[in-house]
Amino acid sequence: MKLHLMQQLLNLNQAFENVARGLERMEKLRRFDKEDLRCTRAEIETARADTNREFIGKLGEIVEKDSTLAYEVCWQHDHKTKDPFDLYLEIKEREETRRKKGLPPRVVLLPDWDKDDEQHYDEEQAKKRAANRRRKAARKPTPNSVKAARQAQIGVAPAPESKK
Numbered sequence: 001m002k003l004h005l006m007q008q009l010l011n012l013n014q015a016f017e018n019v020a021r022g023l024e025r026m027e028k029l030r031r032f033d034k035e036d037l038r039c040t041r042a043e044i045e046t047a048r049a050d051t052n053r054e055f056i057g058k059l060g061e062i063v064e065k066d067s068t069l070a071y072e073v074c075w076q077h078d079h080k081t082k083d084p085f086d087l088y089l090e091i092k093e094r095e096e097t098r099r100k101k102g103l104p105p106r107v108v109l110l111p112d113w114d115k116d117d118e119q120h121y122d123e124e125q126a127k128k129r130a131a132n133r134r135r136k137a138a139r140k141p142t143p144n145s146v147k148a149a150r151q152a153q154i155g156v157a158p159a160p161e162s163k164k
Helices: 003-028 034-081 084-101 117-139 143-154
Strands: none
Touching: 003 034
16 A cells, blocks of 8 residues: 555645634634634535545555556466366366256366376476487487598598598
């Protein structure tokens, strides 16, 4: 909440209160027209009420916006940290409730479903990709063997290596 805004409203209300008390004291002096002073006090109270109403309306908008942002942050956190298996259990529980009420199922749950089957599949796929990379790396020709293979195709004998 916007504490500094609330402090400003408090200060403003205290100022209105000081003006109203001053007018009240002036009424007791009998030098001023009581009816005019009462009317002025009523105008001050009306101004205070209008100001408070406007402020509270704006503050309500600010609080609503802050609340929406806070809800979004909480929702995103919950969404990131929620276990996908919890959703399966929730659906399973709802379907069981529907079955007890005699209602037809909305979804079909696989019997003997393993919550870790996707993880096992991903791990197997990662192993296969790693093995394929190793096989490709093992078959990759070295630069010298490529040069020798080209010379053999052309029919050129490799040059003898000179010793220095």
